[in-house]
Structures are given as C-alpha cells and as structure tokens.
Amino acid sequence: MKFLAEINVMPQKEILDPQGKAVRIGLQNLDIHQVADVRIGKHIQLQIEANSEAEANEIVTNACKKLLANLIMEEFDFVLKAI
Amino acid sequence: MKFLAEINVMPQKEILDPQGKAVRIGLQNLDIHQVADVRIGKHIQLQIEANSEAEANEIVTNACKKLLANLIMEEFDFVLKAI
Numbered sequence: 001m002k003f004l005a006e007i008n009v010m011p012q013k014e015i016l017d018p019q020g021k022a023v024r025i026g027l028q029n030l031d032i033h034q035v036a037d038v039r040i041g042k043h044i045q046l047q048i049e050a051n052s053e054a055e056a057n058e059i060v061t062n063a064c065k066k067l068l069a070n071l072i073m074e075e076f077d078f079v080l081k082a083i
Numbered sequence: 084m085k086f087l088a089e090i091n092v093m094p095q096k097e098i099l100d101p102q103g104k105a106v107r108i109g110l111q112n113l114d115i116h117q118v119a120d121v122r123i124g125k126h127i128q129l130q131i132e133a134n135s136e137a138e139a140n141e142i143v144t145n146a147c148k149k150l151l152a153n154l155i156m157e158e159f160d161f162v163l164k165a166i
Contacts, residue, residue: 002119006091008126023127023150030149034142036085036130043091043126044106047119059117066113067106 003048003056007078009069010041044068047083056080086131086139090161092152093124127151130166139163 011017020038027035046063050056060078069076094100103121110118129146133139143161152159 008089010126010128026150027146030146032142032146032149034132034139035146036132037128038130039128041126041128043093043124045093045120045122045124047121049117049119056117059115063110063113063115063118066115067109 001050001052001056002083003050003053003080004083005044005046005048005056005060005078005080007044007046007060007064007068007076008041009044009064009074009076010039012073012075015073041074042068053080053082084133084135084139085166086133086136086163087166088127088129088131088139088143088161088163090127090129090143090147090151090159091124092127092147092157092159093122095156095158098156124157125151136163136165 017039019040024035024038048056048059050059057080064076100122102123107118107121131139131142140163147159
C-alpha cells in the first residue's frame with residue numbers, strides 16, 4: 001500500500017523565530033500591516049510503501065525523530081493518507 | 084477578528100527537488116528504506132487581524148504572491164481559521 005505523509009516541522013513555541021521576524025518586517029515594507037505574527041518551518045511530503053496505516057505511521061514518526069526534526073528546538077506533526 | 088493562516092509553499096511538481104533527494108538518501112542511510120519520494124518546502128503560520136474571512140483570505144494571498152512564494156518555481160496553498 002502507498003501512503004502520503006504531510007509533515008510540518010516548526011520551531012518550538014518558546015524558541016525565538018528570527019526568520020519569522022524578518023518576514024514580518026518584509027511584509028510591512030510591502031504595506032501588509034495586518035500580520036501580527038509569523039512563524040516559519042518546514043513542510044515535508046513523504047511517499048511511503050507500507051503494509052498498513054499503523055506501519056506507515058511508525059515509519060514517519062521514526063523518520064521525523066531520527067532525521068527530519070531537531071527535537072531540541074523543533075516539534076513535528078503529520079497527517080497520513082492512503083494514495 | 085484574529086485569523087491563523089497555515090500556508091504550505093512547495094516546489095512545483097515538475098521542478099527537481101535536490102533537497103528532497105538528499106533527505107531520501109539520508110533516510111536510507113538510517114535504514115528507513117520504505118520512503119519512495121521526498122519533497123520539502125516551507126510551512127508558514129501567519130496571525131492576521133482582519134474584519135472578515137474574505138479580507139483575511141485576500142491578505143494571505145497577497146502576502147504569498149508578493150513575498151512568501153517564488154511563483155516561478157513554487158506553488159502555495161493555505162488553510163484559514165478564526166482564532
């Protein structure tokens with residue numbers, strides 16, 4: 001079975017997000033002033049070959065913990081769907 | 084009213100994704116072989132002050148077109164919710 005995982009890896013809430021601050025200033029320079037806060041992370045799409053949704057879930061969690069997310073500074077969540 | 088926009092900015096499908104290729108090799112080196120394809124982009128969260136959902140939608144679309152996405156090589160989509 002094929003699965004598609006849509007993963008978001010974001011800086012943890014307590015951690016300062018300088019990239020987000022820079023983008024907010026950039027938006028203000030473009031006269032877009034209604035943006036109160038900006039947070040920027042990674043969106044990762046994985047195509048997985050697995051025998052079940054539970055196995056696919058385990059593969060994605062393992063990939064996030066081992067490589068895709070730096071758990072000291074980042075947090076991750078994902079949605080999984082059969083394709 | 085306050086809105087939260089969850090934006091995904093991804094490389095267009097036809098465009099080669101070297102970052103994705105590198106991560107796939109990295110996963111294989113970690114004995115995670117069930118990953119057929121990897122695509123990597125940005126996940127951006129914007130907190131918006133707007134009078135209506137339609138106005139918030141316009142602000143986010145404008146921000147994406149002007150700054151957050153490079154429309155030559157990237158495509159974007161987003162979900163908007165009142166907070």
